[in-house]
Amino acid sequence: MKLGFLGATEGGRIGKWPIIILAGMVIAVVAFLTYINVAFPRVKCEYAKHLKSPDTASDCYACHLKATPKVAQDWYESKHGVMLVKCFVCHGQPDGKGSVPYAVNPDVNTTCRKCHDPSIKKMEKKYGLKLECNSCHPFHQNSIHHKAYVKPVAKRKI
Amino acid sequence: MDITRREFLKYTAASSAFMAIGGPLAFAASKDQTVDHWVKGVCRFCGTGCGVMVGVKNKKVVTVKGDPNNHNAGFLCLKGALMTPIIYAKERITEPLIRKNGKLVPATWDEALNLTASKFKEAIKKYGPTSVAYYGSGQALTEETYLASKIFKAGLKCNNVEGNPRLCMASAVGGYVTTYGKDEPCGSYDDINAATCFFIIGSNTSECHPIIFKKIAARKQADPNVKVIVVDPRKTNTARIADIHVSFKPGTDLAILNAMAYVIIEEELDNYRFHSKYVNFMDNQKNKRTFEDYKKFLEDYTPEKVEKISGVPAETIRKIAKIFAESSATMSLWTMGINQRIRGVWANNLISNLHLLTGHIGKPGATPFSLTGQPNACGGVRDTGGLSHLLPAGRLIKKREHRNEMEELWGLPKDSLNPKPGYHTVALFKALGEGKIKALLILCTNPAQSLPNVNKYRKAMARKDNFIALIECFRDAETVKFADVVFPAAFWCEREGVYGCSERRYSLIGKAIDPPGKCRPTVNILVDLAVRMGVDPKLVPFKNSADVWDEWRKVARPTPYNFWGITRERLRKESGIRWPCPTEDHPGTRIRYVRGEDPNIPKDYKHKYFFYGKPDGKAVIWFRPYKGPAEAPDKDYPFVLTTGRVIDHWHTGTMTMKVPELRRSFPNAYVEINEKDAKKMGIQNGDRVLLETRRDKMVFPARVSDVCRPGLVFVPWFDVNLMINKLTKDAFDPGSKQPEFKICAVRIKKV
Numbered sequence: 001m002k003l004g005f006l007g008a009t010e011g012g013r014i015g016k017w018p019i020i021i022l023a024g025m026v027i028a029v030v031a032f033l034t035y036i037n038v039a040f041p042r043v044k045c046e047y048a049k050h051l052k053s054p055d056t057a058s059d060c061y062a063c064h065l066k067a068t069p070k071v072a073q074d075w076y077e078s079k080h081g082v083m084l085v086k087c088f089v090c091h092g093q094p095d096g097k098g099s100v101p102y103a104v105n106p107d108v109n110t111t112c113r114k115c116h117d118p119s120i121k122k123m124e125k126k127y128g129l130k131l132e133c134n135s136c137h138p139f140h141q142n143s144i145h146h147k148a149y150v151k152p153v154a155k156r157k158i
Numbered sequence: 159m160d161i162t163r164r165e166f167l168k169y170t171a172a173s174s175a176f177m178a179i180g181g182p183l184a185f186a187a188s189k190d191q192t193v194d195h196w197v198k199g200v201c202r203f204c205g206t207g208c209g210v211m212v213g214v215k216n217k218k219v220v221t222v223k224g225d226p227n228n229h230n231a232g233f234l235c236l237k238g239a240l241m242t243p244i245i246y247a248k249e250r251i252t253e254p255l256i257r258k259n260g261k262l263v264p265a266t267w268d269e270a271l272n273l274t275a276s277k278f279k280e281a282i283k284k285y286g287p288t289s290v291a292y293y294g295s296g297q298a299l300t301e302e303t304y305l306a307s308k309i310f311k312a313g314l315k316c317n318n319v320e321g322n323p324r325l326c327m328a329s330a331v332g333g334y335v336t337t338y339g340k341d342e343p344c345g346s347y348d349d350i351n352a353a354t355c356f357f358i359i360g361s362n363t364s365e366c367h368p369i370i371f372k373k374i375a376a377r378k379q380a381d382p383n384v385k386v387i388v389v390d391p392r393k394t395n396t397a398r399i400a401d402i403h404v405s406f407k408p409g410t411d412l413a414i415l416n417a418m419a420y421v422i423i424e425e426e427l428d429n430y431r432f433h434s435k436y437v438n439f440m441d442n443q444k445n446k447r448t449f450e451d452y453k454k455f456l457e458d459y460t461p462e463k464v465e466k467i468s469g470v471p472a473e474t475i476r477k478i479a480k481i482f483a484e485s486s487a488t489m490s491l492w493t494m495g496i497n498q499r500i501r502g503v504w505a506n507n508l509i510s511n512l513h514l515l516t517g518h519i520g521k522p523g524a525t526p527f528s529l530t531g532q533p534n535a536c537g538g539v540r541d542t543g544g545l546s547h548l549l550p551a552g553r554l555i556k557k558r559e560h561r562n563e564m565e566e567l568w569g570l571p572k573d574s575l576n577p578k579p580g581y582h583t584v585a586l587f588k589a590l591g592e593g594k595i596k597a598l599l600i601l602c603t604n605p606a607q608s609l610p611n612v613n614k615y616r617k618a619m620a621r622k623d624n625f626i627a628l629i630e631c632f633r634d635a636e637t638v639k640f641a642d643v644v645f646p647a648a649f650w651c652e653r654e655g656v657y658g659c660s661e662r663r664y665s666l667i668g669k670a671i672d673p674p675g676k677c678r679p680t681v682n683i684l685v686d687l688a689v690r691m692g693v694d695p696k697l698v699p700f701k702n703s704a705d706v707w708d709e710w711r712k713v714a715r716p717t718p719y720n721f722w723g724i725t726r727e728r729l730r731k732e733s734g735i736r737w738p739c740p741t742e743d744h745p746g747t748r749i750r751y752v753r754g755e756d757p758n759i760p761k762d763y764k765h766k767y768f769f770y771g772k773p774d775g776k777a778v779i780w781f782r783p784y785k786g787p788a789e790a791p792d793k794d795y796p797f798v799l800t801t802g803r804v805i806d807h808w809h810t811g812t813m814t815m816k817v818p819e820l821r822r823s824f825p826n827a828y829v830e831i832n833e834k835d836a837k838k839m840g841i842q843n844g845d846r847v848l849l850e851t852r853r854d855k856m857v858f859p860a861r862v863s864d865v866c867r868p869g870l871v872f873v874p875w876f877d878v879n880l881m882i883n884k885l886t887k888d889a890f891d892p893g894s895k896q897p898e899f900k901i902c903a904v905r906i907k908k909v
């Protein structure tokens with residue numbers, strides 16, 4: 001359907017301009033992605049790989065410790081890390097076949113409310129509807145005011 | 159927040175770029191999670207018993223969230239939050255199955271029920287009522303266990319009623335009953351918010367009771383002076399919030415606990431007024447002794463002597479004993495590390511000893527609190543008397559007055575109940591192997607994977623001359639392989655019923671959806687089966703679980719378990735109520751054995767504490783000597799093997815393995831080895847390692863870390879393909895009959 005709309009001309013023959021435009025667009029997208037890949041090698045989620053070896057697709061932390069060490073460490077030190085609320089609880093799975101939808105930015109209504117419904121309701125009452133929890137309570141760094149979680153034992157070897 | 163703005167932008171840019179590629183896929187997967195209505199329930203997994211709200215849309219469960227009004231205040235751990243796919247698993251059994259020519263084939267309800275009933279009748283006729291048995295579960299509803307136990311004990315006059323709580327909670331029951339006279343904890347989860355010291359021993363709370371761990375962590379966060387002591391040979395995730403983590407030689411905990419008592423007395427930190435008024439001292443032969451005798455008994459357990467036994471520095475023992483005693487309110491928490499031992503009852507007693515010695519009991523935050531493993535082991539099996547030596551509500555089969563009381567309540571002729579307790583779990587499966595049990599009904603549990611030394615009992619189940627009927631939801635459960643008949647049961651929120659969690663709290667699981675196919679609620683299956691077996695229909699006049707509940711309330715009313723006030727209507731409205739709860743306007747009980755808190759104690763009773771389970775109202779400090787494990791490591795088998803859970807999986811994995819995230823998070827079992835041991839043997843992460851005990855051997859991938867102490871290895875038990883229970887030992891506590899899953903000797907080799 002889409003291709004027909006873009007490329008078909010009268011008589012069913014395909015004109016060359018639409019193809020050139022299309023090709024150009026594809027090249028631009030590929031170039032952009034390549035640029036991202038090369039420029040920010042540390043932060044790519046190679047989820048395509050996980051799809052090939054689904055057995056380890058949920059062990060996000062193992063890879064992200066190398067791929068995005070900062071994010072992984074922040075999570076580890078955060079409340080979610082101490083409580084073992086693992087990556088897939090909020091982000092789902094890269095292949096989208098898990099019990100929560102796959103999302104880099106989890107949806108507040110479907111995901112956060114599973115546990116934080118009471119607090120979200122409280123905040124709604126106080127400030128009106130404000131679903132950007134992350135802007136004040138960064139998900140992965142929730143230990144910043146909460147020194148108690150960063151216990152010496154966590155770091156020290158006994 | 160120290161992530162820089164640039165980094166943040168990078169992260170966002172990259173993520174959105176990849177969202178773009180992942181777009182179509184992600185959208186395909188993002189289900190509509192809006193909800194028509196919410197139904198109140200309880201989590202299906204651990205003994206924490208979190209309240210959940212089940213979100214239903216178009217008669218299907220689409221999501222769950224925490225129940226804000228239950229004790230968990232809206233929070234769920236990862237298992238609880240992700241459990242929806244289990245309901246719709248393709249492995250659900252949706253029609254009755256009968257084994258024909260070695261294969262399970264679909265059958266009608268009538269065929270399956272009649273066949274089972276005739277096999278039971280035949281066995282009873284030929285070999286007497288002790289030739290049949292029931293093996294239940296701490297995951298069945300309270301109503302289901304009460305009913306099954308009644309059918310067998312009152313209907314068939316057969317006391318072979320057991321269940322998997324024998325494998326997980328029996329020692330805690332033994333501990334509470336011997337110390338206080340009555341089972342079940344005296345405190346509640348409320349104590350967590352008031353405690354100033356947590357003494358966690360033999361429990362990886364963080365992975366096995368995550369929401370309780372969350373409460374403890376939150377308590378510590380609110381007050382930095384709160385101390386957390388974790389005593390465990392593994393440095394688990396629980397130790398992350400610990401002020402002190404004490405590692406010790408596995409199996410030496412009884413000595414450590416006695417040494418703590420020694421230090422408490424030596425430092426004069428005991429509460430003399432409390433224990434001289436409310437406590438009896440007793441030696442192992444049940445003779446009354448004095449405080450002075452106790453001191454003398456403890457002389458064998460000076461910290462210096464115990465250091466040699468346990469490997470814990472004497473200084474550390476002194477330190478934790480002092481913190482325990484000096485805090486304003488100490489709460490002890492323990493689970494399988496203490497219970498699954500050949501002296502599990504003693505270990506339980508010794509923890510209570512510390513509380514009775516210091517008076518850390520019956521005050522907000524001060525309590526010895528045993529955690530249950532299963533969602534309904536307490537409320538379902540311990541309370542309703544679903545074990546072979548029990549009758550409902552703390553009554554004992556061997557006591558004639560208890561039997562007579564039950565006979566009257568059940569409308570049976572006097573002295574008609576069988577006075578002889580039945581087989582305990584290990585003996586039951588042993589008897590099955592010896593051909594003494596001819597017909598067995600198994601409900602909601604998976605013994606072909608969960609029994610210790612399981613090869614032996616799989617052989618027993620495989621015998622051709624016995625008949626095994628199974629009420630089960632999933633066809634891939636290992637025990638299905640041994641079943642002659644399988645009844646398809648309604649799962650979790652497909653029928654209504656009550657779960658009772660670790661803190662004596664009864665909560666209702668509401669019915670959210672209809673069961674699939676021909677599945678039926680277990681209560682109806684049991685009633686139908688009982689009538690066909692020839693049980694007097696007057697004994698089972700129940701249409702649904704609500705009817706059973708009302709009878710169970712009546713049966714518990716004359717006892718200290720009294721929860722007459724917890725009516726079905728109240729359960730539908732409220733998110734759980736703690737017994738005792740004698741009247742409908744009673745709010746439930748936080749603290750037992752204390753005047754003004756426990757409704758079993760008259761308001762004008764002359765003392766503050768009353769341990770009414772004991773004849774003179776006094777609790778007991780027991781002189782329990784140190785005893786090592788049944789199979790200590792030696793020259794041939796130099797390592798200790800221990801087993802347990804990981805947070806992602808629950809029990810035999812028949813449920814959690816159906817959740818894609820959880821399955822992939824831990825697809826298989828592994829062996830956890832200390833890095834020093836690994837180095838010595840040249841083992842690296844992922845290497846294949848052979849574990850061999852006196853019973854069997856198996857190869858596991860290695861995970862090298864500092865979690866296990868040197869000399870100890872750990873294997874989780876969820877994996878059906880790497881079934882660690884083929885290696886564990888079936889030695890059991892002579893008191894509680896609970897097996898020692900936690901310790902056996904093993905040798906390891908890189909392959």
Ligand code: SF4
Nearest residue numbers: 201203204208235238
């Ligand atoms: S802590 Fe236990 S009861 Fe609560 S959500 Fe998790 S598994 Fe369920």
